Amino acid sequence: MNQIPSHSQMPTFVKNESNTKPLLFQHPTTSEMRRSRLAQFKADAKDFALFIVFAICAWLLITLLLTAFFGG
Template structure:
């Protein structure tokens, strides 16, 4: 009669061990660690494309301005030549 009755409904476990430690952290698999060539090359190609686009824009602007400047100089020289041609012929006719 030395036994005591247990009125608790909670189960008893052998050890006090956490059941979530294996779920919280799992080491990455080798295929997750190793990156493919395209996943490494994609950011590099994007940066190269952006730099190339900026370079092409700047170069085309400079070349366009230079071309227009040369065209204006050529037209100015032709206009002076044309004026001198007619001014010389008018001087002789007077």
């Protein structure tokens, strides 16, 4: 079965136009890039809470290791 596919259904285009136009990408405005104060406060509170948890765990681990090494 040596059949050659027929491409007669292919549309013909007038000219080859690119779809990349300057309107497709626009830089965000400064108001779009700015975070709200509530979102910034929530992010800062979350970071602070994670830092406190990490600091307490590190302090506890160092204390336990020093007590195990030097005796208590």
